[in-house]
Amino acid sequence: MSVRSMTSARLTDGRPQLFAGSGQGLFTNWKVDTNPDAGWTGWQPFDFPHGTVVSLAAAPLTDERPQVFAVTGSGELWTTWKLTTDPNAAWADWAKFNGMPGSAHSVGAATLTDGRPQIVVGNDSGSVSSWKVSTNPDDAWSDWAPFAGPPA
Numbered sequence: 001m002s003v004r005s006m007t008s009a010r011l012t013d014g015r016p017q018l019f020a021g022s023g024q025g026l027f028t029n030w031k032v033d034t035n036p037d038a039g040w041t042g043w044q045p046f047d048f049p050h051g052t053v054v055s056l057a058a059a060p061l062t063d064e065r066p067q068v069f070a071v072t073g074s075g076e077l078w079t080t081w082k083l084t085t086d087p088n089a090a091w092a093d094w095a096k097f098n099g100m101p102g103s104a105h106s107v108g109a110a111t112l113t114d115g116r117p118q119i120v121v122g123n124d125s126g127s128v129s130s131w132k133v134s135t136n137p138d139d140a141w142s143d144w145a146p147f148a149g150p151p152a
Helices: none
Strands: 003-010 016-022 025-030 053-060 066-072 077-081 104-111 117-123 126-131
Touching (some): 003 066, 016 053, 016 066, 053 117, 066 104, 066 117
Parallel strands (some): 003 053, 053 104
Antiparallel strands (some): 016 025, 053 066, 066 077, 104 117, 117 126
């Protein structure tokens, strides 16, 4: 598998889960139990019917549910998240993210000091950012704001 992008997320029980985008689709694997020396499940397809993934990022919501972001080869930004705090819960259907301005090229995610996730997206005109507007994990994301990018 030729990997184009990888990211990791932490399930609510502490187990890591990896995601990898390739020309063959999106794949995932995770630790089989909470023992740090436990084995991994092996790579499995992760449903992504929106094209080739070129950039991935993940961050936890304030209730520790992981949220994953994917940029496609056509410049769209998509997201999914665990539906409940049960680490074995289903993932939400992929949703287009928040009216992304321009064509996305890359995405990064971080957690603010109060636990809210923030993403930064590289697009045609530089970088833009969005963050959860409150610590309620089900609250809205902010409108896009310019984000100073690194030197060209």
